[in-house]
Amino acid sequence: xxxxxxxxxxxxxxxxxxxxxxxxxxxxxxxxxxxxxxxxxxxxxxxxxxxxxxxxxxxxxxxxxxxxxxxxxxxxxxxxxxxxxxxxxxxxxxxxxxxxxxxxxxxxxxxxxxxxxxxxxxxxxxxxxxxxxxxxxxxxxxxxxxxxxxxxxxxxxxxxxxxxxxxxxxxxxxxxxxxxxxxxxxxxxxxxxxxxxxxxxxxxxxxxxxxxxxxxxxxxxxxxxxxxxxxxxxxxxxxxxxxxxxxxx
Amino acid sequence: xxxxxxxxxxxxxxxxxxxxxxxxxxxxxxxxxxxxxxxxxxxxxxxxxxxxxxxxxxxxxxxxxxxxxxxxxxxxxxxxxxxxxxxxxxxxxxxxxxxxxxxxxxxxxxxxxxxxxxxxxxxxxxxxxxxxxxxxxxxxxxxxxxxxxxxxxxxxxxxxxxxxxxxxxxxxxxxxxxxxxxxxxxxxxxxxxxxxxxxxxxxxxxxxxxx
Numbered sequence: 001x002x003x004x005x006x007x008x009x010x011x012x013x014x015x016x017x018x019x020x021x022x023x024x025x026x027x028x029x030x031x032x033x034x035x036x037x038x039x040x041x042x043x044x045x046x047x048x049x050x051x052x053x054x055x056x057x058x059x060x061x062x063x064x065x066x067x068x069x070x071x072x073x074x075x076x077x078x079x080x081x082x083x084x085x086x087x088x089x090x091x092x093x094x095x096x097x098x099x100x101x102x103x104x105x106x107x108x109x110x111x112x113x114x115x116x117x118x119x120x121x122x123x124x125x126x127x128x129x130x131x132x133x134x135x136x137x138x139x140x141x142x143x144x145x146x147x148x149x150x151x152x153x154x155x156x157x158x159x160x161x162x163x164x165x166x167x168x169x170x171x172x173x174x175x176x177x178x179x180x181x182x183x184x185x186x187x188x189x190x191x192x193x194x195x196x197x198x199x200x201x202x203x204x205x206x207x208x209x210x211x212x213x214x215x216x217x218x219x220x221x222x223x224x225x226x227x228x229x230x231x232x233x234x235x236x237x238x239x240x241x242x243x244x245x246x247x248x249x
Numbered sequence: 250x251x252x253x254x255x256x257x258x259x260x261x262x263x264x265x266x267x268x269x270x271x272x273x274x275x276x277x278x279x280x281x282x283x284x285x286x287x288x289x290x291x292x293x294x295x296x297x298x299x300x301x302x303x304x305x306x307x308x309x310x311x312x313x314x315x316x317x318x319x320x321x322x323x324x325x326x327x328x329x330x331x332x333x334x335x336x337x338x339x340x341x342x343x344x345x346x347x348x349x350x351x352x353x354x355x356x357x358x359x360x361x362x363x364x365x366x367x368x369x370x371x372x373x374x375x376x377x378x379x380x381x382x383x384x385x386x387x388x389x390x391x392x393x394x395x396x397x398x399x400x401x402x403x404x405x406x407x408x409x410x411x412x413x414x415x416x417x418x419x420x421x422x423x424x425x426x427x428x429x430x431x432x433x434x435x436x437x438x439x440x441x442x443x444x445x446x447x448x449x450x451x452x453x454x455x456x457x458x459x460x
Binding site for chain 2: 002247
C-alpha cells in the first residue's frame with residue numbers, strides 16, 4: 001500500500017480547499033514536498049488547481065524546484081492539454097501526469113498520451129460528485145464544472161483508452177476529514193484493472209485502512225498531513241497492523 | 250580535493266532525466282548528452298529510460314549511439330541501465346515485436362506473466378528487493394538497510410541466473426530486479442525515485458568507478 005501526500009497548488013502556495021470553496025494557504029510547494037519526502041511519503045501529487053480553469057500551463061520551473069531534492073515518484077497535474085505539456089512536466093521532474101478536464105473534452109487524448117509515454121505515466125484524475133444512490137458525476141476544473149458524465153462509465157472508458165492509474169477524488173468527502181467515500185471506492189475497485197488511488201476525506205489513519213479494505217492500492221491525503229493530524233509513520237503503522245504491506249524507511 | 254567522476258546520462262528521447270541528474274549530482278559530475286563524442290569521454294555511462302523496448306533501441310540508433318555504448322561497455326567503462334535502459338542491455342526484446350537489444354548481457358526481455366485476479370498491471374509501486382549471493386550484489390546493495398525500491402513496468406529482463414544480483418516479488422511471482430556482469434549493471438526499478446535506498450545504490454555504483 002502506497003501512502004501519498006497531495007499538494008494543491010495555487011500560484012506560489014500550497015492551499016487547501018474545503019468542498020472547493022474556502023481556501024487556506026498551508027505552505028510553499030518546495031518546503032512541504034521536501035518535508036513529506038523526509039517524513040516517509042511514498043509518493044507526491046502536485047496539482048495546480050487553477051491552471052485548467054484559467055487555461056494556463058503548469059509552472060514548470062516551480063515543479064523543477066519542488067522535485068530537485070525529492071527522490072520519490074511525483075504525479076503532476078492541472079491544465080495538461082497537449083503531448084508537449086506532458087513532455088515538459090516529465091522533464092521537470094514528474095513521473096506521472098494526472099489528466100482530468102482535457103481528457104473529458106477529448107478522450108482520445110488519453111489514448112495518444114498513453115501510446116507515446118506509456119500507460120504507467122497517465123493517471124486519470126476523476127472528481128466524482130454523488131448524484132444519487134450508487135451514482136456519481138464526473139466534474140472538471142477542480143470540481144467546479146459539471147459535465148453530466150457518469151463517473152463510473154467514464155473511468156471504464158478511461159481505462160480502455162489506456163489510463164494506467166485512477167486518482168479517485170470524492171468531491172463530497174474532500175476536506176471534510178470524515179473518511180473516504182467508501183461506496184464510490186468499492187464500485188471502482190470492483191472493475192478497475194489498474195491501480196486506484198483513494199483521495200478526499202481522510203481524517204485518521206483508520207480511514208486509510210478502510211480504503212485499503214475497499215480495494216485501493218494507494219491512499220492519498222492532503223489535510224491529514226498539512227495539519228499533522230497523523231504522521232506517515234502512524235498511517236503506515238495502522239496499515240501494517242491491518243496486514244497491508246508498506247514501505248518502511 | 251577529490252575530483253568527482255564524470256558520468257554521462259544518455260539522452261535518447263525518453264524518461265525523466267531531471268530527477269536522475271539531481272540524484273547523481275550528489276556523488277558525481279553529471280552531464281546529460283546525446284552526443285557520441287561526449288559518451289566516449291565519460292568515466293561511466295548511465296542508460297536511463299521509460300517507454301517501449303522498440304522506441305528505446307530506435308532512440309539510440311537514430312542518434313548513432315548504439316555502437317559507441319557497446320564499445321565503451323566492452324572496453325570496461327562502468328554502465329548502469331535503469332528500467333528500460335537496463336532492459337536494452339540484453340540480447341532481445343519482445344515488446345511490439347521482436348527487436349535486438351545491445352546484447353551486452355545474455356538473455357531476453359519478456360512480458361511479466363499473467364497475474365492472479367485482483368493483481369493489477371503494470372507493476373506500479375514499492376517492492377522489497379533481496380540481493381542474491383552473486384559476485385557484485387553485495388557491493389551494489391551495500392549499506393541499504395531498508396531495500397524498498399520503486400518499480401514501474403510490465404516487461405522484465407530475464408538474464409542467466411549468475412547475472413541476477415537481486416530479486417523481487419509481485420503478485421506472488423519472483424523475478425530479477427537487478428543484474429550485473431563485471432562493469433555492466435542494470436536495475437528494473439528507479440533508484441532516482443526510491444528515496445534514500447535508491448540514492449545509496451547510485452552512490453555504490455559511482456564508488457565502483459575506477460578513474
